[in-house]
Amino acid sequence: MPGLLRGMARVAVVSGTATAVSNRTSRRQSQRWAAQDQQAYQQEAAPPPAAAPAPEASGESRIDQLKELGELKSQGVLNDAEFEAEKARILG
Numbered sequence: 001m002p003g004l005l006r007g008m009a010r011v012a013v014v015s016g017t018a019t020a021v022s023n024r025t026s027r028r029q030s031q032r033w034a035a036q037d038q039q040a041y042q043q044e045a046a047p048p049p050a051a052a053p054a055p056e057a058s059g060e061s062r063i064d065q066l067k068e069l070g071e072l073k074s075q076g077v078l079n080d081a082e083f084e085a086e087k088a089r090i091l092g
Contacts, residue, residue: 065090 066087073083 062090 069078069083069086069090072078073080078086
């Protein structure tokens with residue numbers, strides 16, 4: 001009978017240790033995943049960096065570009081949608 005009790009005690013100690021290690025590993029892994037999720041959320045929530053304004057072509061001012069754009073529209077080279085898109089790009 002003493003051998004049986006000793007065997008049962010050994011099984012209890014081993015299974016208790018295994019359970020404690022398993023729980024600790026599970027908690028540590030869930031904390032790592034939570035930290036990764038938080039970091040990914042913060043990266044997604046950060047606004048994208050502002051784009052630098054495009055340099056003006058050949059030193060023309062915006063007014064000159066808009067005048068030229070208006071002339072192209074009056075000549076029929078540009079339709080209304082193209083005119084508005086280019087105007088928004090210039091003023092952008």
